[in-house]
Amino acid sequence: MEIAIFGLGYVGAVTAACFGQEGHRVIGVDTDTYKVACINEGRSPIVERHLEEFIRRGRETGRLTATTCADEAVVQSEIALICVGTPSRRNGSLNLEYVERVCRQIGAALAQRQEPYTVVMRSTVLPGTCEGLVVPTLEASSGKRHGEGFHVCMNPEFLREGSAIHDFYHPPLTVIGAQSFEAADRLAQLYTDIPAECVKTDLRTAEMLKYANNAFHALKITFANEIGAWCKQEGVDSHVVMRLLTMDTKLNISAAYLTPGFAFGGSCLPKDLRALVYRAHQHDLSLPTLESILVSNRLQIERTAETIVQMGKKRVGVVGLAFKAGTDDLRESPIVALCEHLIGKGYSLRIYDPNVSLAAIYGSNKAYIEREIPHIQALMCDSLAELIEQSEVIVLANRDESIADHLHCFRADQTVIDLTRSVSPENIRGRYIGLYW
Ligand SMILES: NC(=O)c1ccc[n+]([C@@H]2O[C@H](COP(=O)([O-])OP(=O)(O)OC[C@H]3O[C@@H](n4cnc5c(N)ncnc54)[C@H](O)[C@@H]3O)[C@@H](O)[C@H]2O)c1
Numbered sequence: 001m002e003i004a005i006f007g008l009g010y011v012g013a014v015t016a017a018c019f020g021q022e023g024h025r026v027i028g029v030d031t032d033t034y035k036v037a038c039i040n041e042g043r044s045p046i047v048e049r050h051l052e053e054f055i056r057r058g059r060e061t062g063r064l065t066a067t068t069c070a071d072e073a074v075v076q077s078e079i080a081l082i083c084v085g086t087p088s089r090r091n092g093s094l095n096l097e098y099v100e101r102v103c104r105q106i107g108a109a110l111a112q113r114q115e116p117y118t119v120v121m122r123s124t125v126l127p128g129t130c131e132g133l134v135v136p137t138l139e140a141s142s143g144k145r146h147g148e149g150f151h152v153c154m155n156p157e158f159l160r161e162g163s164a165i166h167d168f169y170h171p172p173l174t175v176i177g178a179q180s181f182e183a184a185d186r187l188a189q190l191y192t193d194i195p196a197e198c199v200k201t202d203l204r205t206a207e208m209l210k211y212a213n214n215a216f217h218a219l220k221i222t223f224a225n226e227i228g229a230w231c232k233q234e235g236v237d238s239h240v241v242m243r244l245l246t247m248d249t250k251l252n253i254s255a256a257y258l259t260p261g262f263a264f265g266g267s268c269l270p271k272d273l274r275a276l277v278y279r280a281h282q283h284d285l286s287l288p289t290l291e292s293i294l295v296s297n298r299l300q301i302e303r304t305a306e307t308i309v310q311m312g313k314k315r316v317g318v319v320g321l322a323f324k325a326g327t328d329d330l331r332e333s334p335i336v337a338l339c340e341h342l343i344g345k346g347y348s349l350r351i352y353d354p355n356v357s358l359a360a361i362y363g364s365n366k367a368y369i370e371r372e373i374p375h376i377q378a379l380m381c382d383s384l385a386e387l388i389e390q391s392e393v394i395v396l397a398n399r400d401e402s403i404a405d406h407l408h409c410f411r412a413d414q415t416v417i418d419l420t421r422s423v424s425p426e427n428i429r430g431r432y433i434g435l436y437w
Pocket residue numbers: 006007008009010011012029030031032035083084085086098101102105122123124125157158159160161
């Protein structure tokens with residue numbers, strides 16, 4: 001393919017050199033004449049392992065050139081990859097001036113063009129930027145419509161400085177966000193020789209993914225560092241602890257616990273976090289990330305309560321009471337906390353949890369229920385049908401397989417608040433609200 005790459009910094013220079021190496025014809029564009037001259041002289045504008053060799057070979061084969069002229073690059077290409085910087089402003093907001101300017105330049109060049117063109121965002125931008133800035137700027141400056149004269153894709157970049165060339169050839173996956181399959185398919189052709197799964201999604205998801213990734217990476221580093229700081233105080237080798245932690249690929253290094261949903265609870269996680277934080281404080285050790293976990297968990301309960309309060313209906317049915325499905329354990333259940341919050345605000349509650357109902361009669365939790373939450377026990381329903389019948393708002397707080405058999409019981413005047421993604425919105429006759437979707 002004939003590719004224009006806008007921005008020849010850490011991302012753009014590597015991308016240009018690697019696509020040139022793959023046999024594409026690449027024209028790099030930068031406003032910085034030094035970087036353009038470097039590429040044209042076969043030198044690397046940045047320090048990155050093996051990059052200079054790649055650029056030199058690109059020049060020797062004639063597959064890689066660079067220019068400061070956006071028009072020239074658009075004329076010579078069918079696809080543009082935008083790799084310009086998106087730095088922080090002083091107040092932390094994202095500075096999109098380079099993105100906007102480059103879109104204006106590409107758009108102006110597109111005004112003269114007859115054939116369709118694809119513009120690909122590789123720079124990291126917040127969700128909504130392609131639809132709210134990139135597309136409108138290109139439309140205004142080209143006089144063409146998105147989807148007709150040009151297509152926009154979001155293709156987040158996953159490479160790391162220091163191992164960027166290796167990362168280009170071994171990405172964890174390729175993600176293409178687009179509004180049309182046609183645009184996504186055209187971009188996917190660029191990656192046919194890269195051995196990674198290519199996932200196509202919408203623009204906002206692709207934009208969001210990059211932030212979720214980077215936040216996760218930062219969280220992992222900080223988590224390891226806080227565990228390390230605590231280990232040091234306890235005289236434990238943190239590298240051994242973290243090596244063992246990462247050996248568990250079922251619960252630790254896996255998709256487990258990574259689905260957004262309601263708050264955590266139960267007899268272990270809250271108790272153990274409290275003990276950890278208390279012990280760290282005894283060492284005069286501040287561990288803000290670990291300390292903030294229970295704070296965040298409490299906010300999760302408050303946010304959910306607020307969603308219910310905003311419905312403005314007083315008769316609320318809650319499906320599930322134990323801290324998770326499949327158990328009768330009520331200790332530190334966030335659903336109990338949610339119910340108590342609502343009772344305190346004068347809501348008329350009905351609760352259905354078959355495991356807890358059984359426990360109240362026979363189980364080992366009988367004493368706990370009678371001692372700690374007798375007021376909640378009195379609100380328990382015997383059947384799901386009864387709960388649905390008596391409620392204006394139904395909160396699906398735990399997954400309950402019997403919901404599927406009761407979909408016909410829901411009425412059009414009811415609202416379902418689904419904390420677990422247990423049902424599909426189209427199966428609910430009334431209003432459906434998901435916690436995070
Ligand atoms: N550096 C990384 O490891 C990395 C990894 C993944 C994603 N990203 C993201 O990729 C983007 C680029 O990052 P970077 O580190 O390569 O930035 P960089 O600052 O190294 O390079 C950006 C380049 O864009 C050029 N530029 C600015 N306006 C231009 C214009 N109108 N036309 C042509 N060139 C223009 C600048 O002169 C500069 O050379 C950012 O959004 C960043 O968040 C970076």
